[in-house]
Amino acid sequence: MSVRVWGLCLMLAAGAAACEKSPISPAGSTSVTTPSLVSPANGALVPNGAQPLTLTVRNGVVTDAGVPVSYTFEVATDSAFTVIVQTKDAPQTPGQSSVQLDPLTPGHDYYWRARTKGDDTTGVFSAPIKFTIGAAVTLSTPSAVSPLSGGTAEQKPVLTVTNVTRTGPTGTIAYRFEIATSTAFSSIVASGTVAEGSGGSTSFTSSTSLAADTTFYWRAQAVDATNDATSDYSAPQSFSTILSLDLATVNYQRFVDVSSWPITDRILSVDQDGGDGHICIDHEKSGVWPAVAFVDPGAEIEANQWYFARISGQWYAGAGEWVRPGQICKTGQTSGEIGKDGTWGGPMDTWVPKPGELVGYMMTTPARNWPDIRTLDERSNIVVLPWKVNGRTTP
């Protein structure tokens, strides 16, 4: 074969090879892939209160790391995206990229998708996924019941509001209570959330012991966590704390430790005078707690009066007096007698309260070790008041 023929063959082979075409056309200068849709996940129910909603994708792959990358997000009311309600662009951020939507109409299903744009290459949209914006829920503002402004409360106060009215398919309603040192509520000293109470009101007992003799402010709001809906806060109310006792730190001398007994009773009033020695403690369970036979033939008792004395920084408690069914007043508790009567040989034996000195009072079901009489093992709250002598609470 001549050289000319070889040359011709070579040219033909090269030409044939050169006729190769790229099997695909480029979409731009760089190659990109679809981002992965992260949130909301497919089928997610987004509470209306969680709006504005943020869409998040895991970044797509861009083969040229040096080009600007952004993402286009689309939201539609149908999976075919014939009715697109929002289109948003966002620049790429490391790892994941997000965009915040404008509020969507509640109570509807939506579909969203995203695509990558790298330099001049516009990628393909991801397969759409569905999410639902929950129904609109509204909650009225709770009203404060107690304590109202100017009132008093214990160091672990009980706060009560009226239950709210609501519209829409609400979930379980709870109430968040906040206690602060100012009406601005910039410094919350205690807070908590409790389930809605029955009977039209909801109460919260602070687990935090507030400072005594201090003014605080409180407010509450209703919360529907299912729909991420909240009410406005109730109007702030003020209250002053009165000194109260932590029963876990009290020295019970030789009496029963009642710190774990449930509080089922509430003291309505305390009236005493260290001059004539009377102490009247009116309480809700007076005449209600079960009567039990006493050591005296034919006698019955239902409760004990308790006195609390603070001696050298330590609180001591003594179940000083038995009370009969329905009885609220006792005598013989003068300033010189109450200590001995509240201890029976213990640390309170020499205690003589002075006018104005803070003394605690409580009612319990029978709680003395002798005679060993017990019934329900329940108690009231504790009320701390200045000791009064001959009508005066000042020295």
Added chain:
Amino acid sequence: MLANLTFGLETALSKTLLAAVIVAAGLTYARPAAAQTTPVQRWSLGVEGGAEAVEHVGGLGGAQLGIRLGSRFDLFGEAVYLQDIVSRRQIGAADTIAAYLAESQGQPASGDLRIPAWTGSVGLRFFLKSHGAVRFYLTGQAGAARATFIPSFTLAGGDVTKTLPAYGVAAGSDLAGETTKPVAGGGLGVMVGQGAWYFDTSIRVLSVQFDGQASHVKTVAFGLGRRF
């Protein structure tokens, strides 16, 4: 392995050049004196074939038209087909997309890219000797390359190259299409033969200026031409 191939290519080139020198020397001293007085022929036309390598080794083929400018200079125009000038970076882009396919589809995937190209260039050849049957030369050239990107992607054993958008991939011009880019290069060679026919061997590096990164094509070519 690729480095071994390239090294092997260069070793083969060296041996080829040595062989060409020996053959040329033989031809030079074997030819009758009358042949050495052949009138000067200004034009030349030749064909060439050989091998080229960037990340892959492939063949090359083309033609060259030259004109003698003086005793030491030739001007030539050349058209050469290069079988595959894909660079490491371009293969990396294909690998990146294959990795995405594997991850997003949960199936084994692979990616490859070939870039055949035509180059057309004009160059100068400087002979170290003004005459003789064996003349070594240095050469430089510049022109344009028309490159065709031929990607190939498989997913679970099936070819998905033409359906990449269905898998979320928008291929850019780093993986697809045709492009024309500047090319420049140079090298050295030896031309053997004083009469109408000559044998030419050269090694050259052609640099194709793709976006972002040049593809440096190492070539070894063997040519046969005729002066007229």
